[in-house]
Amino acid sequence: MSLRHALLGLLSERSASGYDLLKTFDTSLANVWPATQSQIYTELTKLAGSGLITVAAEGPRGRKEYALTGAGMAELRQWLTETRPQRNTRSDLLLRVFFLGVLEPAQARAYLTGLIEMSRTEHEQLRQLADSIDWDDGNLSVHGRIALEYGLRFNAMRREWAEWAAEQIG
Amino acid sequence: MSLRHALLGLLSERSASGYDLLKTFDTSLANVWPATQSQIYTELTKLAGSGLITVAAEGPRGRKEYALTGAGMAELRQWLTETRPQRNTRSDLLLRVFFLGVLEPAQARAYLTGLIEMSRTEHEQLRQLADSIDWDDGNLSVHGRIALEYGLRFNAMRREWAEWAAEQIG
DNA sequence: TAAGGCATGTAAGAGGTTACATGATTGT
DNA sequence: ACAATCATGTAACCTCTTACATGCCTTA
Structure with a gap:
């Protein structure tokens, strides 16, 4: 379930749309946690549904700019401090x-x-x-x-x- | 699709049952390619279905000992020589x-x-x-x-x- | 006005995890 | 006779990949 945390992490820096996030994944996160367009949009909808992020603004072409909520920041912090990173097996x-x-x-x-x-x-x-x-x-x-x-x-x-x-x- | 190749690889050493293979996964392959019991049995059935392995012997308690076929060995060799290993992303x-x-x-x-x-x-x-x-x-x-x-x-x-x-x- | 980029959404399928379910054989 | 071990199979669910599908806006 790290994709959700990757999204929360990026949104903690600045608000962004799915499209923006997709580009960030393809550049800075590509080597660490790749994600596809399909996955990102699906997960953003779920995150918004559970109140960890919200649609802060809407723009042209149906653009939805998501922002981290307090609950989202809490979840991000908890993931970073309370859960252990898992070993990378499968090579x-x-x-x-x-x-x-x-x-x-x-x-x-x-x-x-x-x-x-x-x-x-x-x-x-x-x-x-x-x-x-x-x-x-x-x-x-x-x-x-x-x-x-x-x-x-x-x-x-x-x-x-x-x-x-x-x-x-x- | 590397689980199938892991199974073919182990069977290239010696014939074995699903149960045997499960133990091998839990010991020697655990750090490299973990697999669950459920996964192993399912994949063995598929491999037998496509002719890459066969049931060479049946034992007590419904034990099925699988052996690699010529087609299975060919597939294993092809995987090793013709396909490139994929980068390990997602950390x-x-x-x-x-x-x-x-x-x-x-x-x-x-x-x-x-x-x-x-x-x-x-x-x-x-x-x-x-x-x-x-x-x-x-x-x-x-x-x-x-x-x-x-x-x-x-x-x-x-x-x-x-x-x-x-x-x-x- | 057409091309390219912006922007989102859904569906099918593969691989993996967890849990459930069952039963035979061996050794003490 | 009982426990441990041997032995297999299935179902539900999650994540990720690939493909399909749609449409708006900007700019040259």
Whole structure:
């Protein structure tokens, strides 16, 4: 149920329409919690129904600008402080590692070199993303920068691990 | 659709019943691709229906021992070599980082020290798991060891990142 | 006036979780 | 004989993906 909290979090920064939020998901939250248009609109309707957000203003083309309510802010705070983040299990990438034994050794190594390449590419993309954003002093900026640093370190770790793994197999 | 491939992968090592597979999921695959009893039985029925596995033997208590077919092995190999592993997005843990600004600084730091603690604990659990397993030379053993090393490195990386992040906020 | 962007909504289906439901066999 | 373990199956519900469907407003 984190999509609802992602929406509450974004609305805590500023009021926005579903369309605005969709664009924010596609840019700043894409690497952390992707969401589709369909999902966002559905969830906004539910959130408004349960009083965590309200339609603060209506604009052209049926635009509805949602704002966080007090109850919504309380829910957001409670999620952040009272509930534990869940482990990230389910890694397609690691699952494959378990079964590399069914392949020829050369194919198995090719898989791992593919991971090395993937990690390099993602690292580079994040580095470029970091350069392209003008980091102000806003909350999302400060914390977005921290999340991005995670991505950089993660990809570096994964690349080194895959290099080590390729040696183990070779 | 990776559950089906996880099942095919395990059956490529040896034939097994749903019950056997369930236990394997709860032990060796739990950290990589958890699956519930309900899910496993449903998927086995589907896999048998599409000819990727067959009931090789029946035992007491309605036990059905499934074996991989040629088509199943082909599907497994194709998955490993022809399809790209998908990025692991959706991190509850990182999503929260984005919104730490709504909390008091002390609460935000508490969240990060919680992550440090979590990473330490998980690292230690994996270390103990590594000690408790008698690693033979089987395929699952070799590759399971590689996956476990990933977990160790991942938790070390995350701990260091959270320590760094706590400083950024402090 | 036409294209592109703004803006919302719904439906079908896949994958996953939780809970319910049942019963046979083995070991003490 | 009783408990623990082996063993399977189904149903309801939630989340997410993909696709369909519609229409308004701005600007070139």
